[in-house]
Amino acid sequence: MRNGDQVLVDGGLVGNLPSDVVRKMGAEVVIAIHLEVAPAKPDEIQSFFSVLGRSVDVIVRENEIRGLAAADLVVKVDLHEYTSLEYEKSKAIIDKGRQASEEKARVLEPFALTDTEWQNYLSARNSRRRGSGLTPQFVRVEGTSAGAAKHLEDFLQPLVGKPLDTKTLDGLLTRLSGIGKFDSVGYRQIQDGTRTGLLVMVHEKSYAPPVLQFAFEVDASESADVTFTQAARLTLMDVAGYRSEWRTDARFGNTYGVSSELYRPFTGASKWFVAPHASASYTQFKIYQRSDPLVIYGRTDANLGVDIGYGFNRFSEVRVGYEVGDLDAKVRLGQAQFPSIAGRTGNAKLHFLVDHGDDPVIPRRGYTAETTFRWYDTSPGALEGFPTMEGQVQYFQPITRPASIFVTAQGGTTFGTRDTGPVPQFFLGGPLRLSAYGTNELYGNQYYLFRLGYLHDLFTLPPFLGKKIYAIGSYEFAKMYGFPLQSGFPNDINAGVLAETAFGPLVIGGSLGDSGHRKWYFQLGRVF
Template identity: 60%
Template sequence: ARERTELPVPQFVKVEGTSEREAVDVTRYLKGFPGKPIEPQKLGRALTRLTGVGRFDSASYWLKEQDGKAGLLVRVEEKNDAPPMFQTAFEVDGSQAGNVDFTTGTRFTFMDVAGYRSEWRTDLLLGNTYGLQTELYRPFWPESRWFFAPHADASDTTFQIYAKNDPLADYRIYRINIGGDLGYSFGRFSELRVGYAVGSLNTKLRLGTPEIPAVEGRVGQSHLHYQLDHTDDPVIPRRGFSAESNFRWFDQSPGAASSFPSMDLRLGYFHPMTRIVSLFAESEGGSTFGTKSTGIPQFFLGGPLRLSAYGNNEFQGNQYYLFRAGLVRDLLTLPPFVGKKVYAVGAYEIGKMYGVTADSNLPNDVAAGFLAETAVGPFFIGGSVGDSGHRKWFFQLGRVF
């Protein structure tokens, strides 16, 4: 019988493919492996987490002998855009083709500023939304799945309400928040967070008739957030599934009679039928569990991907659901300097906002258009026809983080 060959126990870790300082950090991150028999699955998971922090594109390992001792040789490949990173983005929003909005943004990302695998990310927005948002992500220790994340943000944004294609109200909404999260990462694809944030909310009507209350005051909220993303592309997924859930408990909110809960859930499933055609189904819903006096409404429907034939934020309330199903088909490949591909997209949408008076008990529509992955970001142009006389065309170019 053939004798079983056992792998030697590694006595050291050597890292190649990065700077001396980063090699020291990676070696420290893998300090739990020397002196123990190799567990390929455990080591593979550790290297997978290593490539998920933003600096490295890939990581692999071999056994190496040096000075008569066995060890692990870990080779990493840094990303071309490895941190510190400076990213720019913009969005041209023609959700209401007669009133096009523009927002530009800049993201700054710094790695290891508060220890290995920590990340400090700051977003600056100018245009339809003026805003500043910053968060520091820091694991408890380099190899830990547990992390904490202090964060702060301030924004001044335009919020418009339409009925079909007719503008009803134009608000400015001002928010300031500061808080912190405690979280657990289940891997590269999912994480759970719990935290608290305190700040202020101010809504001001600039034009039109009041559609939501004008409020001003303190906001305090505890929150639980879970996110799972197993899709193959962040912009145009063709395969996989995703889930995101938020539960919030507002201990204070301007205009609310008392504290209240709020929860929303989003699910998505994407499945390729052939090489060029894939189907998708998405659903979402939210509720304040019977609480009506919440100050401003917690949920809004109307606009692209949210009953596309309807006006932006046409429905407001404290409980809703929305379903979308459709297909994506490859049409053509763009020249490399222009972008990647052009797709045809079609979808059926149906939803409901409880507690509002509408022409239809179940608003629904059919939307179709063309989606292109261009060098300056995704570009969509299309139209939608719905019930009770709702129809419009719209376009969007780019996106901001």
């Protein structure tokens, strides 16, 4: 964190066992808890990161020795079989600490307190705690441009004239640090003549914005047909006013394309926003029957539109808009499943999104919901306008510390309208959409899909490789109405490994379905 011109880091680097600090605070007896970890093995120091980590360990252990020497009593906890990255084993590590304390029970007993003495101590300690005691009469922001500071002061204006609730303030400051412009945000009380106020100090990142991100996607939805797409995203901020954000994505490989959207709030503090957007792309659209390719269409899309929306909070928004474009889909190889089409498209849309998942990539707790309604006033081959609606709801619930269950429900419909042109509106088949089935094997104008699954935390990756690896299993069942070649009850079971890596999500799995459907697949990459 920053304090004026100072940058403060974890005090453990110079005092990981600060016996001298607590003695200066008035402690008469200092009891130190020493965590004994395994010494480094030469064959484990094989990279820049391991050398750096070992160097930090040497510094920390040196200051720990000084802390141990200054303590009156030391409780040693044997943690030789654990590493500093095994957070999932916290319960076992806590049990080790409890066991070490019990072994020292006779030595520690003279320092024990009765329940009454402990409660008296807590009461005395709490009475010495100072509340904020501040009712700010103004808020001032420093560390950014005058225009941005004015917008931030407007954002924090609800704090003025009320006793300062530090929990509410911390929440607001967390939101400020989360917009991507600042690497630190802090505050303190100030005086301006006779007025008492709140000074909020922000520090802008030296390296962003703008932000340029790279990603890639390896898709083996069909194990005999692996595709690769390179992607990049450029994000510019405040280019059209405070809190505006302009994102541009580019893709090269199996899909060639560019898309761009400018998000602009009506005012710096408004929840209303306008979002013009445009995109153009070319991709190979494939239809399989089981593992056999039937046809490859070359599909070209170009679209231009604008949305007006309202952000209820950080987790949900609603948009209405209109989009006009051009669609060209022609058979490149194989037997056509529906005719080639070309022509103008136009649709009005209503879109709603809510995301209360605890992780944007692999949620373990919470729920998400998304639905889009469109009214097409023109579409190639359709004689008149028609509606479509597609939605998805997901729910995740932990059942033990390492395990979660989840359920997904999704579906789409044209509300009984049959004349939507020669190309159906919805497709099923492939990972997460009847995984055992061939890519886009089922198609039509109305469907449903349900997925029930189990996610189990296996172990944590080193920080430079990613986060965690999970075992995943699921059961899916679905129906595509009006598709004549499907079985009476399309369903499958899936099992595999899911990892959140530094290169993006990785899934390797297999699926066994009804009527002889089976498949191995893997996918890697893309986080935006």
